[in-house]
Amino acid sequence: MVKTQRLADGTRTVSYNGSRFVNLSVAGVPIGDDVDEDTEINLPGVGSVIFFETNTSISADQIRGQVIMIHVELDFATAGLPAGTEIRIAFARTQVETP
Secondary structure, eight states: OOEEEEOTTSOEEEEOTTOOOSSEEETTEEEESOOOTTEEEEETTTEEEEEEEEEEEEOSSEEEEEEEEEEEEESSOBTTBOTTOEEEEEEEEEEEEOO
16 A cells, blocks of 8 residues: 655655565564565575565656555566566555645
8 A cells, every 4th residue: 555645744755564474484484474575585496575665756746656565576487477577466556646
């Protein structure tokens, strides 16, 4: 979940509260529920996976927030997918235009 807002006093915020995992594990290794933003794990022979990937942009006229909960990047061809393939699971983006 991602939330952007511009408050009456002009404050601009982006929040990722509510984005979480439950009983996350990778290759049988428990990671847990409390995953830090942009946690990257190498997957030997496959590539890498980034958990809870966030991207925030705040400027004078725009507020943006984006979260990808699971982002797999393949360095090697696997499961019929070519090297360079990116898989994004649970993607959300929000944007507010501000005067």
